[in-house]
Amino acid sequence: xxLLIQALLDKYNEENNLLGDDAYNVENVVSFQEVYEGxxxxxxxxxxxxxxxxxxxxxxxxEVLRMNRGxxxxxxxxxxxxxxxxxxxxxxxxxxxxxxxxxxDAGKYKGGHDPLWPPRLCVVLPPDLPxxxxxxxxxxxxxxxxQFQNCxx
Numbered sequence: 001x002x003l004l005i006q007a008l009l010d011k012y013n014e015e016n017n018l019l020g021d022d023a024y025n026v027e028n029v030v031s032f033q034e035v036y037e038g039x040x041x042x043x044x045x046x047x048x049x050x051x052x053x054x055x056x057x058x059x060x061x062x063e064v065l066r067m068n069r070g071x072x073x074x075x076x077x078x079x080x081x082x083x084x085x086x087x088x089x090x091x092x093x094x095x096x097x098x099x100x101x102x103x104x105d106a107g108k109y110k111g112g113h114d115p116l117w118p119p120r121l122c123v124v125l126p127p128d129l130p131x132x133x134x135x136x137x138x139x140x141x142x143x144x145x146x147q148f149q150n151c152x153x
Contacts, residue, residue: 002029003141005046005062008075024078025050027057031100035092035111042066043076043111045093047101059083061102063109077109091115 006026013023030047037043044064049057063077079086081101088102090112102109 001032001044001046002026002048003137004044004073005029005048005064007141007145008062008064008073009078012075012078024060030059033090033093033096033100035090037092037111038114040110040114043092043109044073045090045100045102045109045112047081047099059101061086061109063111065110076111077103079103079108 009024009026013019018024027049030049033045035043035045042065044066046062046064048060048062050060058080059082060078060080062075065074065076066072067074081103083101086101086104088104088106088109090100090102090106090109091114092112093100093102102112106113
């Protein structure tokens, strides 16, 4: 999931001329939630960290719309969150992933507003990943980058 978000952030950085320390880069995916929003479709809600100038970790909330049965994805929200302040209401996350931080302004993200749709998946990644995990993730990153480079969007 981190690789998908990084690929989308690379596209976002390029479109917004963000370079160096201003560019968004995923350091860690802290938590992940898949949310179904009825006719709105499937969304991924994430909390990720990134290092900024001075080595400070910042938490941000990206939301991704999954399109064409998961073959394409679109970044619909990218918002820095302050854990002590931001905790918007998302019905898709609050039942199983209470640690997920959302922007306080629920209008900034599209998924999770329908209280009737239950959440599907919650993942909190462990700090120590199994041996060989990096090689598998590198192969997945290459595949995702290839898909986005050859995509018609």
